[in-house]
Amino acid sequence: MLYRTAGQFKTSYTADQALFPVRQDAVLLGIILVLAWVVLPLTASEFAFQTLLIPILIYALAATGLNLLTGYAGQLSLGTAAFMGVGAYACYKLVTLMPWLNPVVAILLSGVFSAGIGVAFGIPSLRIKGFYLAIATLAAQFFLIWLFEKWAWLYNYNASGAIQVPNLDMFGLWVAGPQAASATQYFVVLAVVTLMTVLCINLTRGTLGRTWKATRDMDIAAELIGINLMKSKLTAFAISSYVVGVAGALFVFMWRGAAEPNLFDIGLSFRILFIAIIGGLGSILGNYLGAILIVGLPVVLNVVPEALGLHISSATVEHLNTMIVGSLIIFFLVIEPHGLARLWTLIREKLIVWPFPY
Numbered sequence: 001m002l003y004r005t006a007g008q009f010k011t012s013y014t015a016d017q018a019l020f021p022v023r024q025d026a027v028l029l030g031i032i033l034v035l036a037w038v039v040l041p042l043t044a045s046e047f048a049f050q051t052l053l054i055p056i057l058i059y060a061l062a063a064t065g066l067n068l069l070t071g072y073a074g075q076l077s078l079g080t081a082a083f084m085g086v087g088a089y090a091c092y093k094l095v096t097l098m099p100w101l102n103p104v105v106a107i108l109l110s111g112v113f114s115a116g117i118g119v120a121f122g123i124p125s126l127r128i129k130g131f132y133l134a135i136a137t138l139a140a141q142f143f144l145i146w147l148f149e150k151w152a153w154l155y156n157y158n159a160s161g162a163i164q165v166p167n168l169d170m171f172g173l174w175v176a177g178p179q180a181a182s183a184t185q186y187f188v189v190l191a192v193v194t195l196m197t198v199l200c201i202n203l204t205r206g207t208l209g210r211t212w213k214a215t216r217d218m219d220i221a222a223e224l225i226g227i228n229l230m231k232s233k234l235t236a237f238a239i240s241s242y243v244v245g246v247a248g249a250l251f252v253f254m255w256r257g258a259a260e261p262n263l264f265d266i267g268l269s270f271r272i273l274f275i276a277i278i279g280g281l282g283s284i285l286g287n288y289l290g291a292i293l294i295v296g297l298p299v300v301l302n303v304v305p306e307a308l309g310l311h312i313s314s315a316t317v318e319h320l321n322t323m324i325v326g327s328l329i330i331f332f333l334v335i336e337p338h339g340l341a342r343l344w345t346l347i348r349e350k351l352i353v354w355p356f357p358y
Helices: 023-043 046-072 080-097 103-126 131-150 182-205 207-217 219-224 229-256 266-279 284-307 314-334 339-353
Strands: 168-170 173-176
Touching: 023 182, 046 080, 046 182, 046 207, 046 229, 046 266, 046 284, 080 103, 080 131, 080 229, 080 266, 103 131, 103 168, 103 173, 103 182, 103 229, 131 266, 173 182, 173 229, 182 207, 182 229, 182 284, 207 219, 207 229, 219 229, 266 284, 266 314, 266 339, 284 314, 284 339
Parallel strands: none
Antiparallel strands: 168 173
16 A cells, blocks of 8 residues: 555646656655665765765766666767766866866866767767667777876876875865765765756656657657757767766765776776666666666675675675676566666556555
8 A cells, every 4th residue: 555546636737747646756755865865874884885875876877877878869888987087087187277166066067078078979870870889989988098098188197197086175074085084975976966867857858858769769750750860869978978977077086086097997888888777778767776786786795695604705706796797687688678677667556556456
């Protein structure tokens, strides 16, 4: 009876198109927000912040950016990590050239540079698609990593070739750098991720989102009904790269603390792609479910055997993690292409009609 809808009437078109057509969904979201903003910051340890909470939010945001491009607009991309790198290096240059700039503003502005690069590498999508477009974005991955290594101006001519996050304060409180507390960084990441998620949800539910879906499902038919494919595809690349660039800035400034070009290699792109696939392409919720699984699985594999008195080496845990993730990807591609988000939808539909299924 948790999802009983008796007495919840829709008397207008606006009510029928509401973000939460079932009242229980809004209540569930409210509980999640209370947990994220109040309960977890008061109870989580330093280990939980650095190992689970912060990386889950950052990976979920990066997967959201990729999902806008691949899940909603139907444009394949294998260069997500490189666009994250553009956001990270752009944020580094902003805070070093303009030390007075608010760190959150610098993080949000860094996505603009990533969006510009994303549009430049998205131009081939006007002529090619599918596997060939994926190869074009893969070329962007290798080119940008090479650029991060060779253009010394990006890392202020540091002899190590790495960027080090300086101590940044906001309203007298350290939010980035060695002196920043993990709880403070968590709140900054949570605020930015919440803002970006709300924006993405509204985009996908609006005219632009429907344009992307039409382009994804059949671009020729979309063009015949008057959709400008160039505008649709390039806006998808721009907005997706912006979100990914912001995630990249958070990745370095609010979690890693330092970065080398190899941090944004192809392995990171595949990890974000796995999150989107397991969570569910074309779903905002799926990005968070996939990130929780991908980030939390190694922690569970480390903690649970120890709690049961079993001693497993770190190498074995890593192999198990790779095997499980690979199996899950195959399972969702074959059995449930819409991922964990679809499984939650099925559970929710069962709860709505329980205990009288039809």
